[in-house]
Amino acid sequence: MRKFNIRKVLDGLTAVSSAASASSASQQQQAGNRESDIQETLQSEHFQLCKTVRHGFPYQPSALAFDPVQKILAIGTQTGALRLFGRPGVECYCQHDSGAAVIQLQFLINEGALVSALADDTLHLWNLRQKRPAILHSLKFNRERITFCHLPFQSKWLYVGTERGNIHIVNVESFTLSGYVIMWNKAIELSSKSHPGPIVHISDNPMDEGKLLIGFESGTVVLWDLKSKKADYRYTHDEAIHSVAWHHEGKQFICSHSDGTLTIWNVKSPTKPFQTITPHGKQLKDGKKPEPCKPILKVEYKTTRAGEPFIILSGGLSYDTVGRRPCLTVMHGKSTAVLEMDYSIVDFLTLCETPYPNDFQEPYAVVVLLEKDLVLIDLAQNGYPIFENPYPLTIHESPVTCCEYFADCPVDLIPALYSVGARQKRQGYSKKEWPISGGNWGLITQSYPEIIITGHADGSIKFWDASAITLQVLYKLKTAKVFEKSRNKDDRPNTDIVDEDPYAIQIISWCPESRMLCVAGVSAHVIIYRFSKQEVTTEVIPMLEVRLLYEINDIETPDGEQIPPLPTPGTSSNPQSIVPQSHPSTSSSSSDGLRDNVPCLKVKNSPLKQSPGYQIELVIQLVWVSGEPPQQITSLAVNSAYGLVVFGNCNGIAMVDYLQKTVLLNLGTIELYGSNDPYRREPRSPRKTRQPSGAGLCDINEGTVAPEDRCKSPTSAKMSRKLSLPTELKPDLDVKDNSFSRSRSSSVTSIDKESREAISALHFCETFTRKADTSPSPCLWVGTTLGTVLVIVLNLPPGGEQRLLQPVIVSPSGTILRLKGAILRMAFLDTTGSLVPPAHEPWREHNVPEDKDEKDKSKKRRPVSVSPSSSQEISENQYAVICSEKQAKVISLPSQNCIYKHNITETSFVLRGDIVSLSNSICLACFCANGHIMAFSLPSLRPLLDVYYLPLTNMRIARTFCFTNNGQALYLVSPTEIQRLTYSQETCENLQEMLGELFTPVETPEAPNRGFFKGLFGGGAQSLDREELFGESASGKASRSLAQHIPGPGGIEGVKGAASGVVGELARARLALDERGQKLGELEEKTAAMLYSADSFSKHAHEMMLKYKDKKWYQF
DSSP states (O other): OOOOOOOOOOSSSSSOHEEEHHHHHHHHHHHHHHHHOOOOOOOOOGEEEEEEEEEEEEEEEEEEEEEETTTEEEETTSEEEEEEEEOOEEEEEOOOTTTOOOOEEEETTTTEEEEEEETTTTEEEEOSSSSSOOOEEEEEESSOOEHHHHTTTTTTEEEEEEETEEEEEEETTEEEEEEEEEEEHHHHTOOOOSSOOOOEEEEEETEEEEEEEEEESSEEEEEETTTTTTEEEEEESOOEEEEEEEEEESSEEEEEEOOOOOEEETTTOOOOOOOOTTTTOOOOTOOOOOBSOOOEEEEEOOOOOSOEEEEEEOOBBBOOOTTOOOEOOOETTTEEEEOOOOSSSEEEEEEEEEEEETSSSEEEEEEEESOOOOOESSSSSSOBBBBOOOOOOOOOOOOOOEEEEEEEEOHHHHHHHHHHHHOOOOOOOSHHHHHHHBBBBBOOOOOOEEEEEEEESSSSEEEEOOOOGOOOEEEEEEGGGBBBBOOSSSSSSTTSSSSTTTOEEEEEEEEEEEEEEEEEEEEEEEEEEESSSSOOEEESOEEEEEEOOOOOOOTOOTTTOOOOOOOOOOOSSSSSSSSTSSSOOOBBBOTSOOSSSSSOOBOOOOEEEHHHHHHHEEEEBBBBBBBBBOOOEEEEEEETTTTEEEOOOEEEEEEEETOOOTEEEEHHHHHHHGGOOOOOOOOOOOOOOOTTTTTSSSSSSSSSSOOHHHOOOTTOOOOOOOOOOOSOOOOOEETTEEEEEEOOOOTOOHHHHHOOOOOEEEEEEEOOTTTOSOOOEEEEEEEEETTTTEEEEEEEOOSSSHHSHHHHSEEEEEEEOOSSSEEEEEEEOOOOOOOOOOOOOOOOOOSSOOOHHHHHHHHHHHOOOSSSSOOOOTTEEEEEEEEESEEEEEEEEETTTTEEEOOOOOSOOEEEEEEEETTTTEEEEETTTTTTEEEEEEETOOOOEEEEEOOOOOHHHHHHHHEEEETTTEEETTTTTTEEEEEEEHHHHHHHSSSSSSSOOOOOOOOOOOOOOHHTOSSOOBBOHHHHHHHHHHHHHHOOTTTEEEEEEEHHHHHHOOOOHHHHHHHHHHHEEEEEHHHHHHHHHHHHHHHHHHHHHHHHHHHHHHHOOOGGGGGG
16 A cells, blocks of 8 residues: 655635745736635645555456455455455455565465465565555565465465475564475485476375475476475376375375376375376377377366365366367366356366365365456356356456546435346356355445446446445446447448447446436447336437538638528538438448448447337437548537537537437537637638548557548548547657656647647536626537637527427527636536536436326426526626636636636646535546646635655546545556545545455364274374474574565564464464564664665566557557
8 A cells, every 4th residue: 555645735824825826816816806705615634645445357367365264365466466355345455566476375264364475586474454454574585486385274384485496484473484495406306317397386295294295397296204304205297297286185186287187196106197187188099198188277176075076177178179268177076067268267266165175175166267357166056157246347348448437426326227237137147145255344434325437348338336435336238239230341331430349438428317328439429318217119219410520611711700600400500410310321422432421330220129227319420521530529418407418529519409309509619719719710621631530539640641642542541540538639658757748740730730629528507608697598618629618508498398399599609718728627616616517307207108297397397597596686606617738717707707727737737627526515626647636625726635646647547537526536547447546534534444354253163073093093184393393493594695584564563463363372472572673673674675665666667668559548
């Protein structure tokens, strides 16, 4: 857990105290003090930043372990992360500072501790008896590489095998090496001339702790007598060994080999295997050996009282099964079941009833860790069904392309989504309870509902219940269902503006109160959905095609100052902007043979059955124009009270009335300005200056074609359009300074940049549109990438039936405001400084006919107030809060005076800005490309928080970072995981209570009964006094240069907390000695820790530098 030095900003005596604001806002402040006398309650002490929880599948998993008594599962990853899972809702994430891959994990069973072995040859002891686990000790091997570890049940001595073939022994209490070493040359026969290879297996005989079975990679296995320090037996095989497992009686063991065979050996017959099995080999006639197969990477041998033993293995398929999916094979008696997996198997473990290796194992389940999934197989039921996974591990089922976070939603939303989502559940799961059931839930101190929505590359959208630091999928919507799927590769003429993922979701606009959902996809399509609990069949999918292009010739408007006629539903400014719905356009090419007037995707023309949940209201698609593909959508907004949806891209803006299914507005960005264009740009002919299709949303240098070439062959040059930031200047990852930098392509002139002004923010509201206004009215505020804010007035017909019959009239207000940098977010405050939310209609079931009373009610319930209410005096004003990539401004309305201004960043730029509520007040929260998270008071824009949080910001984080109410935020930390964080002091303080407990006091089961005869004749398990063998008095001290001890941040206090049980009793006795010696060793250890962390930091930084190349951001 990183510790943040939070640089709290002192609250000044004046309303604006920071130097950046003071210089730029001194004159405005006097005006501001007159116009705004709002008492601000938020202070810097209300803010503190900390990570809360991480959800999702552990990215790039590499190791697996299970505590059979505590019932806790641990997964390690290639980036040094550690994820611990208990019962559903109990999860924990920890990180090794070095970032080195975890190669093995070993629980100290029922002790609340875990040992991790890393690829940088370090061992770490984790204390799991605290809510946030911490490292108590670390041990760094200097001369040898760790390959395998084994910790016997109820032992404090850890066997560590190395690449050189030696075994060292570590005391897990003090994390010091014993002087007892098993050298490879002593273990193998002296006559053997070759090195036996690295250690791949270590285990003690279940019936005799004094006998250690050692597996070398080359194929040699040695049974070592720990007391006499010599080999009892040596078993040689000519195939490399991957894993070894004991039969619980200690008389037989099984090895898995690189040629797809299993060999079973009798302990006392070392000359040849008792049996050789090739599970997947074709048995040839004439008694010949079966054909070789792929290596069996792991085998487990588990016994049952009532029947045959289980042999479970991964790998070993025959080489001719090309394209076959990875398999887990379960052999039980004479039956062999081959279970196909969706991804390659990283590791698996068999879950057994007993922790004792010398008892019947009674296996009941297999946990299989796959590259991108975690599967649990029920061994007790016929057909081996899988358990339904209760953890939220399917975030990445299709790569996440965008997400939104809503805290403090209406309380009926989660039950409504859950009820429609429950119908989507798969059948055929095991009937049993999920077997990983350890730990206890934390206290729920947050009572408000939270919802996360993720958009995916395959066009799906998932709604998640994220209340009280948990995560659970509620409902999944497949947006691609509305489109025809191309049958084969040749049949893809229209989707070629994107090479792959033509349905990928780019923007989500959701109104929680009305439940209206609007999404924009990568193929320049917008779909509007309405929520319903009734199933319906839509005969004809309502659709509109919009020709969004600025197409006026220079000759017609030589000075560029004519205001284009504004379209009304009857007369569109562009005759081709509306194509009748339900009749997709058929003119696929214009007069000169270029593709024209066709959308990128084809909407289905057959009836569509729509299940309860989100149902299609309208599909809108932008069409090709004269060989030019439509540009991707950069901003989107929907308003349920007005019945309108609006979207924009780098060509212009379109507004659609989704109730009447008509296009209301279709303008090029320059046309929005009318005669007020500050750049004095002349409208141009599109054939001369149309930018390549990739520009505007993809890096301009990336695979673009000169416009002239495109004219000749519009289809031959396929654009590799990549999902990226919705601004016209794409930030690139600059490895040198670990942050974003602006890439300005030399091939695009600044004039061309200006002419490609994209719509970057849209906000429906009810406010003052002009300086002379005496009352607020419905309007749309439009922000562009050049820092301009324009206001469009909406004239709405009255509610009820009139709304469907009379046209909505839209007209520019002439109001223009300017900021530095692209506009990101807009919001409005009332006279008291409270947030004025956009008008919305409460949700009602749309598929049930209304009776007359309801209709009357619905007329009254319209939340749109067209005239000022009696209580609203003319003197009452509002405040517009506008945040751009560079600065924030608060503007008083209707006077349009800028009363506060703050330059957020000079050297970087803001990636995400949100106006959110916190502690009964509101603030502006910003996330910068340089990794800083900031918060500002409203309306005065006083800095309240500035923390350097993320040293490296990549495109995935930039696209997915979002803030929401009550101090919550999240981003996609890896392609499979969501990281949640809080910037609220109160949540930070309550976090400890909310986190679950991993360790719960459980009695260790009783050891198996040896039985009368076994006790009499000595046939039972033999115990061993390991202390006598491995302790300092017997074996002496280990070489100091072999490994160095590094104290963990958990320190001695952590040991005290963890001390109990078998290891604990011994640990307590040693504590007094440890504490005495601690002061002497502290200086040396601190130096070692500093050197180690410096070394690991430089290594980690170098790895990060090499990481990002030629990938879509969501594939990182």
